Amino acid sequence: MTVLPITPPSETEPRFQKDVRGFGTRAVQAGAPHDPVTGAVIEPISLSTTFAQTSLGRPIGEYEYTRSSNPNRNNFEHAVAALENAHYALAFSSGLAAMAITLQALASGSHVISIADLYGGTHRYFTKIAHTHGIRVSFTGLIEVDVRRLLEENPDTKLVWIETPSNPTLTLVDIQAVAEVAHEYGVYVVVDNTFLSPYVQNPLDHGADVVLHSVTKYINGHSDVLMGVTAFNSAEINERMSFLQNAIGAVPSPFDCWLAHRGLKTLHxxxxxxxxxxxxxxxxxxxxxxxxxxxxxxxxxxxxxxxxxxxxxxxxxxxxxxxxxxxxxxxxxxxxxxxxxxxxxxxxxxxxxxxxxxxxxxxxxxxxxxxxxxxxxxxxxxxxxxxxxxxxxxxxxxxxxxxxxxxxxxxxxxxxxxxxxxxxxxx
Ligand SMILES: Cc1ncc(COP(=O)(O)O)c(C=O)c1O
Missing domain, CATH: 3.90.1150.10 (Aspartate Aminotransferase, domain 1)
Known part of the structure; x- marks a missing residue:
């Protein structure tokens, strides 16, 4: 059973263009427009939950309702996409919400291959919740060695889940080696990059399809925001995940997006x-x-x-x-x-x-x-x-x-x- 509308991506242009400037320049400048009305250098916090329309279905700007889209979330997502060399980024109310929604993007009956040495909350979701929506997860301590065998044994595999470095033993996974095998089988690779931050590692550049962060950690960096984010280059993944972002509604508040965006500017x-x-x-x-x-x-x-x-x-x-x-x-x-x-x-x-x-x-x-x-x-x-x-x-x-x-x-x-x-x- 397919749980998601699998529609062909409607966008021809990616949401964000790749930004080739240095990391520090991107961190400070990407998604940081001056306020067009007041000229404020720092974006205002848009607390409004709804946005005025001139006629039915014709909003004044690009926003309608804050769960679907909000200026602060949009700017934050733009900045993360710039730092992860991605065309798309989607923010969530926590790192675990980002993880859960990534798994929910899979059809019921899908199989996931995961590293064994995993953040406890992700392990808990994989072992105690994923099966309730029909997802099976296999764990391996040696993913580079086992991935091909597990893919052969589980033809329903749709995702390989990697954390590198792993938490807390700092074991590394060769992303490129795993992605090459996974892609032979048409399987996506997700990398939880929380432990290093986009400053130290950009998994998409090594062949991953989705990079995920608990923003709560390095991206915000000041231990005062709980948030998550995913970034990727595929319009098809965007179609599925942005649908779920709005449909499930596990989105961060404008204030949290603003704070996390401020933190991100000094990440480097x-x-x-x-x-x-x-x-x-x-x-x-x-x-x-x-x-x-x-x-x-x-x-x-x-x-x-x-x-x-x-x-x-x-x-x-x-x-x-x-x-x-x-x-x-x-x-x-x-x-x-x-x-x-x-x-x-x-x-x-x-x-x-x-x-x-x-x-x-x-x-x-x-x-x-x-x-x-x-x-x-x-x-x-x-x-x-x-x-x-x-x-x-x-x-x-x-x-x-x-x-x-x-x-x-x-x-x-x-x-x-x-x-x-x-x-x-x-x-
Ligand atoms: C590697 C890793 N991934 C995901 C999470 C979950 O993030 P959050 O606490 O923002 O839900 C954590 C939290 O500690 C983490 O360490």
Whole structure:
């Protein structure tokens, strides 16, 4: 059964023209027209839910009703399309709404191939909700190796879902290698690019068909907006997804679009600062005797460093990293209590640095066995590196690791009670 109107795309011209200017210029200028009435350099926030018409079905401008289209959303979508080298972008009320609507664009009976090492909320949707509208999802830990076999075994496959780097183990996927195989079978590839942002990686340039972001993270960058976005080049995908954007109505408010657009204008500066500090922190962690292993694609020791060099701007590692502390779960918990600059909190990609323990927080909903199979052990700590001074951030991490190990060993030798059970949260 087909759930969507599969009509041929009506547009001949793509919605947005490709913008070939430098990234910073696009970030500041794309979708940022001066107000034609007042000349205001910064766009006003269009809170009106409805727009006047001169006669039946003849709106004064291009807008009718804000769920269908709104000036702030339009400008934000234009800016994201420019940064992802896309002809189309569609904004949603959250990253998960963008993901759910992408899956709902598939006909009932479709099959999806996904990486196993996935953001917990996406995993929850794939395993607990997708089947209710007739979508089956298969997971693989080795997508480059398994994709052809899974496509052969599942002729109803319509989508391959990739997160690269994965969350929280920073495993990379070679987008081009997977897309080449998927396209042989007429299957679309979606890449969740939340962890790197369009500044570090542009999946469409490597063969992906759709790129998705939790705007909540790097694109907005200030931890004060919940939003999602998809970008792509195909008029056919636009036909399906823009229909659903309006029909389901999981759209962001004009104010959130305005805030996210403001945040996006400094993405290049924030992403560079976070990358620089994350690189320094990864090196310091690697040198620490109290650390078992460090996952950071910017390190030459990262097992897939070659993919980072091929796919990421200047081979950057980005602002996210994770590491396994010695001393187990209690040391990980202690670490998060000992940091003075890094705040213990979920989420990522903001100007402020955050730390968390995925096994007990963002990934607690995934059964232990599956979690550990993808490297998410109880002692794994995830860091979202902000834009504070590099030296302060490195010093904070080093002191917190050392203090956590010292405290954990004191507790063990004195036989004192272990820390209380971590409350398991799944956001
Ligand atoms: C990689 C990734 N994708 C999607 C999401 C979901 O985004 P949102 O929280 O905006 O719904 C998140 C949230 O943490 C994420 O980390």
């Amino acid at each position: 500066l924030r992403a560079r600062a976070a990358n620089e500090s994350a690189t320094a922190i990864a090196a310091a962690l690697q040198a620490s005797p109290n650390v078992q292993s460090v996952n950071y694609p910017g390190l030459s020791s990262h097992p897939q460093r070659k993919i980072a060099v091929k796919q990421h701007r200047k081979g950057m590692g980005g602002g996210m990293l994770s590491f396994r502390i010695k001393g187990g779960r209690h040391a990980a918990e202690r670490f998060c209590q000992m940091t003075k600059i890094f705040t213990l909190a979920e989420s990522l990609g903001g100007v402020e640095s955050l730390c968390e323990v995925p096994a007990a927080m963002t990934h607690a909903g995934i059964p232990r066995e599956s979690r550990e199979a993808t490297g998410i052990f109880d002692d794994l700590i995830r860091l979202s590196v902000g834009i504070e001074d590099t030296d302060d951030l490195v010093a904070d991490i080093v002191q917190a690791v050392d203090a956590a190990i010292e405290l954990s060993s004191d507790e063990t030798s004195s036989g004192s009670s272990t820390p209380s059970d971590v409350v398991e949260l799944v956001v």
